[in-house]
Amino acid sequence: MTALPRSTAKALGLVIDLDTCVGCHACAVNCKEWNTGGHSAPLTDEDPYGADAAGVWFNRIHAFETGTGEGGRTVHFPRSCLHCETPACVTVCPTGASYKREADGIVLVDEDLCIGCKLCSWACPYGAREYDADAGVMKKCTLCIDRIYNENLPERDRVPACVATCPAGARHFGDLADPGSEVSLLVAARGGFDLMPELGMRPTNKYLPPRPRANTCAEAAVEAPERASGFLGLIDRVFSR
């Protein structure tokens, strides 16, 4: 059913720290590695060793520049499904292949029902859905349902592949509907925000802003060095011309 659940018992999702992400793409690679054998397997590649390689990935790591001059900084920006509370990708689906789970809020595609019309990818502002032309169906992040509930894995590994692998600790997984959960506390403490809130999808995943940076450069402004004298002074004068 493409009707959305009135409420979900949990709102499982990710909190992504834009302050600590180093843009290494490890999350994207581990996601691809896990999911090409997981629930939505395979994540097909087209022409993988050719000049125009393309393929299905659930994580895409962008880099943005923000600010100018001393206030300028580079921010690495991982982008994946936000498992929205009111996902338009689900309600536009004509077949019921797309659905949002009542138990944990995860948005999934039933590949046996998908007709590959791609309308859900048009309805998603975040580019989370990638079409598998080989399978003829739409694919998307599953929040690693085959890891987080997998009793064959040690308990500490029951987190999405992207979270498990992040070397910087920039990705956090948990229940964002529970105000006392670690992720909810983190969002509250750091001022976590929604992407494009004006479009009304009410994303579950939150992003943490880069922390304000102490401007150590300005404080430690190096005083002009003294003019050297003697031989070094001569060289300095010659090369300063």
Place this chain on the structure above:
Amino acid sequence: MHPAYSVIFFTVSSGAGFGMLMIAGTLAAIGRLSTDALFGWLVMAAALGAAAAGLISSTLHLGHPERAWRALGQWRTSWLSREGVAAVATFPPALLFAWGWAVAGKLSFPYVCAGGIAAVLALVTVACTGMIYQSLVTIRAWHNRLVTPVYLVLALASGALWLAFLARVTGNGDPALTHLPIGLLAAGWLLKRRYWRGRDNDTGGPTVASATGLGRDGDSVRLLESPHTQENFVMREMGYRIARKHALKLRRVAVALAFALPMALTGAAMLPAAAPIAAVLALLAAVGGTIGIAAERWLFFAEARHAVTLYYGAERA
């Protein structure tokens, strides 16, 4: 947005077919339709043929065309599903109407009722098509209250052009049919002008600042590095962009072909002096108008920018 030819063909072809059905069914319901069986046969074959051809072509771009029937299931939430249900529901009354008009050769009460019902369902189908686009908040050019009216008026106008041609060919030159395209084309022209003017003056919409949350303090935000070297599905499907100067040129072509030319030809066909070639003029008007509406539909896609482009270098979408 990538202008897929199957979708353009679908909306233009089924739009014209359902437009013919809307007009013929309405005229039958108010008792203004000629009972000429040949005319009826040609109109219903063209209308149902164009509508069906469009619908079939729309399933060809699916990843799994054999599962297309599943699209009838989720009409509670999905405009695409509603469109499918309405399109399928249009055919039984339309076929009954066609039987009465073209085969039985009489427009008696049950056939007239079927015509009226088919006209309403055809209108609902085209309105659902418009709403598929209008309901997408991710594409500002489409999330616009003029989108569905434009779809409806252009479907009616192209249907009216073909009906006027068939009326002239079979000698059923009822002014209600032969004059109709002018009014509908004028309405379409005005709506489209208003739509384009609104689009050109639109400065709202999500920005790269709101897409990343990085510009919330007023800082500038710009893409430094794309996540991948080659285009992915998202960029191919949603990243299609047409240069503004080309768009303006194509708008003029679309206006000339879709509105100005068919209006002039339809007007010329009404002149007494043009009587011997009136059918030829009406045919040219219908062909030109249909090509023009296809150009308009192509632009509808090519000019539309999706919010996801903000992650790939666009500043506003």
